[in-house]
Amino acid sequence: MRIAVLVSGNGSNLQALIDAQIGKQLSGQIIGVLSNKANAYALERAENADIATAVISHKDYPNRESFDDAMHQQLLAWEIDLVILAGFMRILTPNFVSQWQGKMLNIHPSLLPFYKGINTHQRVLNTGDRLHGCTVHFVTAELDAGQSIAQSIIQVTLHDNVESLSQRVHELEHFIYPQVAEWLCNGQLTWKNGQAYFNKKPLERPIQFARF
Numbered sequence: 001m002r003i004a005v006l007v008s009g010n011g012s013n014l015q016a017l018i019d020a021q022i023g024k025q026l027s028g029q030i031i032g033v034l035s036n037k038a039n040a041y042a043l044e045r046a047e048n049a050d051i052a053t054a055v056i057s058h059k060d061y062p063n064r065e066s067f068d069d070a071m072h073q074q075l076l077a078w079e080i081d082l083v084i085l086a087g088f089m090r091i092l093t094p095n096f097v098s099q100w101q102g103k104m105l106n107i108h109p110s111l112l113p114f115y116k117g118i119n120t121h122q123r124v125l126n127t128g129d130r131l132h133g134c135t136v137h138f139v140t141a142e143l144d145a146g147q148s149i150a151q152s153i154i155q156v157t158l159h160d161n162v163e164s165l166s167q168r169v170h171e172l173e174h175f176i177y178p179q180v181a182e183w184l185c186n187g188q189l190t191w192k193n194g195q196a197y198f199n200k201k202p203l204e205r206p207i208q209f210a211r212f
């Protein structure tokens with residue numbers, strides 16, 4: 001599988017994917033890293049690993065459609081099979097998403113379907129939830145609403161704040177994201193007509209990892 005990772009920022013999940021590839025826990029190959037921000041630290045991580053990079057700034061395009069089309073052309077040029085969103089902070093157009101159906105993953109820092117969107121850690125603290133975590137899901141046109149594949153769960157403690165939750169959830173992400181990517185690369189995870197299959201059986205609920 002030829003993989004592209006889309007980023008906007010730090011790229012610690014990209015690093016986890018690079019490390020998994022180097023450690024042979026990821027059988028796909030990261031061909032390119034595409035950022036909408038020229039100053040994203042993730043680009044340095046890619047360069048350090050000798051991975052091609054491309055910067056396509058949304059500010060250079062008059063609308064979402066033309067920006068997404070420029071990204072699509074880059075993905076085609078790299079002959080990509082699997083697109084991994086890793087802290088990519090742009091909403092994608094339905095047309096772009098439909099061209100990568102079943103071939104595009106996202107990781108979100110909450111236990112979806114709860115807390116779609118941003119500021120998830122603060123919202124979990126505000127509500128007083130005892131459980132939190134992250135979700136890897138297929139990307140569909142509706143934000144953070146594609147079928148969830150796997151979740152990793154932590155218990156929120158009385159001592160947690162936004163920073164500690166962000167750090168604890170990131171640790172989970174770095175484990176779960178390469179794992180799900182590998183399931184797609186080795187064929188254990190497939191997708192057909194809007195439905196995920198794991199080991200050839202329809203996936204009815206996300207595979208859960210708990211760390212208590």
Ligand code: GRF
Nearest residue numbers: 010011012013087107108109
């Ligand atoms: C992660 O928390 C991920 O869940 C969200 O964006 C953040 C990216 O972090 N989609 P990093 O850039 O990979 O460190």
